[in-house]
Amino acid sequence: MKFALYAAIFAVSLSHGAALAQNKLSRNEIVNSLQGAEVQATIHADDLRAQALQNIKQYPGENAKESIPLSAQLAKLRQFNVEIDFDFDSDRIRPQSYETIGLIADALHTPYLWGQKFFVVGHTDAKGKREYNLELSRKRAEAVREALVTTFRVPPEYLEAVGLGEEDLRDKADPDSAVNRRVQIINVGF
Amino acid sequence: MRRTTRILAAFSVAAGLGVGAASAETIGFAEAIKILGASCGADIEKYCKNVNLGGGRIQQCLVENEAKVSAQCKTDYAGVFALLQQRFAAQAAVEKVCNRDTQQYCKLTKPGKGNILKCLLKAEPSVSAKCNQAITDAGYR
Numbered sequence: 001m002k003f004a005l006y007a008a009i010f011a012v013s014l015s016h017g018a019a020l021a022q023n024k025l026s027r028n029e030i031v032n033s034l035q036g037a038e039v040q041a042t043i044h045a046d047d048l049r050a051q052a053l054q055n056i057k058q059y060p061g062e063n064a065k066e067s068i069p070l071s072a073q074l075a076k077l078r079q080f081n082v083e084i085d086f087d088f089d090s091d092r093i094r095p096q097s098y099e100t101i102g103l104i105a106d107a108l109h110t111p112y113l114w115g116q117k118f119f120v121v122g123h124t125d126a127k128g129k130r131e132y133n134l135e136l137s138r139k140r141a142e143a144v145r146e147a148l149v150t151t152f153r154v155p156p157e158y159l160e161a162v163g164l165g166e167e168d169l170r171d172k173a174d175p176d177s178a179v180n181r182r183v184q185i186i187n188v189g190f
Numbered sequence: 191m192r193r194t195t196r197i198l199a200a201f202s203v204a205a206g207l208g209v210g211a212a213s214a215e216t217i218g219f220a221e222a223i224k225i226l227g228a229s230c231g232a233d234i235e236k237y238c239k240n241v242n243l244g245g246g247r248i249q250q251c252l253v254e255n256e257a258k259v260s261a262q263c264k265t266d267y268a269g270v271f272a273l274l275q276q277r278f279a280a281q282a283a284v285e286k287v288c289n290r291d292t293q294q295y296c297k298l299t300k301p302g303k304g305n306i307l308k309c310l311l312k313a314e315p316s317v318s319a320k321c322n323q324a325i326t327d328a329g330y331r
Contacts, residue, residue, distance in 0.1 A: 027220065093243050095231035101243065102220030109219070109281070111304030111311070111330050146244030152219050153278060190303065 025082070025100065030107035030185070033080035034118070039189035041117045043070060043077075045160040048119075049138075052167045056130050063126045063175050067168045074121075074168070078187040081170075084144060091139035093147065101144060104185060105152030108159075113187070117158050120145045121184040126166040126175030138163025144183060216280045216327045222273040229270075230263035280327035288321035 051068040059065045082104065085094040093101065107113065122137035122144075141161035148154040171177045226234075230252060234241075237258060238251035252259060252267045259267075285292075288310055295316055296309035307330055310317055317325075325331055 027218065091242065092240065095227040095234045098227040098243060099220050099224040102218070102223040105219040106329060109329060111307035114304030114307075115302060143242050143244065146242070148244075150244045150246065151223070151274070 025103055027103050027106040027110075030080060030103060031110055031112050034078050034107065034116075034185065034187045035112045037078050037116055037187040037189045039077070041189040043073060043119075043188050045119060045162050048074075048121075048162045048164065052134055052164050055167045056134070064130065064167050064169070067172070068164065071168050074186060077189070079184055081182045081184050084140075084183050086140055086143075089136065091136070091143040093143055101147050102152065104144075105148055105154055108148065108154045109152075115158075116190055117160070117188045119184070119186045119188055120148070120159060120161045121186060122161070122163045123168060123170070123180060123182050123184065124166050125177060125180040126169065130166055134163055134165030134167065136163070137165045141183065216277045216329070217273055218329050219274065219277060222270050222277070225266055225273075226270045229266040230259065233259040233263045277327075277329060280324065281329070284321075284324045284328045284330065287324040288317070291317045291321040 048068065048070060051070055055064055055066065055068050082100060083097070084100055085097045086092060087094060108118065120141045122139075122141035124133040124137050126133075138161070141163050145159050145161035149156040149159060166175065166180065169175055169180045170182065171179050174180075226248075233252070233255070234248060237255040238248055241247045241251045249267070249271055252263070256264060284307070291310060291313070292306055295313040296306050299305050299309040307325070310321065310325060311331065314322060
């Protein structure tokens with residue numbers, strides 16, 4: 001099951017591009033990456049979900065030729081990408097990633113982020129079927145959200161889970177690249 | 191083990207003051223759950239292979255398999271969830287403990303969006319030791 005391990009390792013980096021792979025992620029880094037939203041929340045999770053499905057219909061084929069229409073708008077929001085290890089082909093979070101989920105919880109509990117709405121967005125690389133990837137990323141995002149709202153009591157009304165599969169790749173030039181596998185936490189505003 | 195000592199220390203402090211007391215020493219969620227991964231990771235992979243962290247299911251799985259898990263895991267796991275509870279209790283206590291300080295220093299602050307706490311954080315040098323401690327214990331600083 002070596003492949004399972006490789007498949008589960010995601011790249012870590014901040015939205016502004018600082019490489020963090022070797023450094024330890026801290027609560028304050030997460031807070032700093034996420035705080036400062038002054039926008040009123042205008043993006044709806046349902047629209048993202050619908051656009052991901054529509055993208056598969058509109059641009060069928062092995063890989064997505066276009067990202068979803070809301071991609072550019074999403075990219076402008078306060079956010080960070082995080083590494084979370086899951087079992088292969090599963091939404092089960094591996095124990096070595098519990099601490100990372102705890103850090104996200106520590107950040108979301110600080111007053112600096114209260115009252116703002118966050119999306120937990122799951123992404124895969126382009127290997128495999130697009131519909132399958134969409135569903136897997138949705139389940140993984142749901143698993144992260146569930147741990148945050150139950151184990152760590154992050155207020156559920158401020159957190160939504162969305163799976164975008166391979167419909168919003170980070171590296172379109174290299175669709176199978178590991179950097180595409182990621183969980184994004186996005187501050188969508190007040 | 192150092193981490194065991196840490197948990198025991200947190201417990202004894204809590205026991206001395208009453209669990210849930212605002213002044214109980216607490217640790218962050220990441221720090222607490224990290225102990226679970228370190229002490230019980232191997233057991234979780236073995237006995238809770240299809241179980242996810244959320245919904246109390248890992249905790250439940252460890253309870254059910256308590257006879258089988260490693261000594262380290264058995265020693266630590268209940269403590270981890272107790273530490274999370276202590277943090278929740280500390281968070282719940284802040285509003286009341288800081289009520290007087292809020293009236294005194296943040297009277298004009300519009301509540302919501304964490305505004306009162308952000309005001310109290312700014313007013314730290316003036317805020318009472320009790321309220322400052324409660325804010326620290328809640329992980330709000």
